Amino acid sequence: MPMSTRRAVLIAVAASFLMAGCAGAGGQTGPNGEPLESLTVVTSTGEHKFMVEIADDEMERQRGLMERPPLAEDRGMLFQFPDVAERGFWMHNTPSSLDIIYIDPRGRIVSIVKRAAPENDTVLPSNGPASGVLELRAGRSDEIGAKPGDRVRHPFFAE
Helix, strand or coil: CCHHHHHHHHHHHHHHHHHHHHHHHCCCECCCCCECEEEEEEECCEEEEEEEEEECCHHHHHHCCCCCCCCCCCEEEEEEEEEEEEEEECCCCCCCCEEEEEECCCCEEEEEEEEECCCCCCCEEEEEEEEEEEEEECCHHHHHCCCCCCEEECCCCCC
């Protein structure tokens, strides 16, 4: 490789490392480097803050938390759908138990599936129309006192 080409490659690599460092400096990232967004669940016990990955396209929604380690207590994944409909999730290839919280377009909790069994293909229905679904570590919804009717604050949901 000519010296000028090698130098250009080295400069490009250095620049990409600098840009990656700057991008991560202002915000938190998930296990695969994806950006995390702030989300708050408001219950009778107070405001509970989480940093969530966003699944807002079909590929991300299908993959979800499959084949991933257990979530930390302040982490989650928010599935965003372009429509409001009855939803159903399963735990296919998901090695750790989760709480699945179905949310309407205004940010109100529709229903909660607590401690969904890992590696299970049973469809767990929302039992009402939802546009968002929040997955948290199993047991976390009980720890924060979440129940249907409680509010989830995130820019995806209309106030």
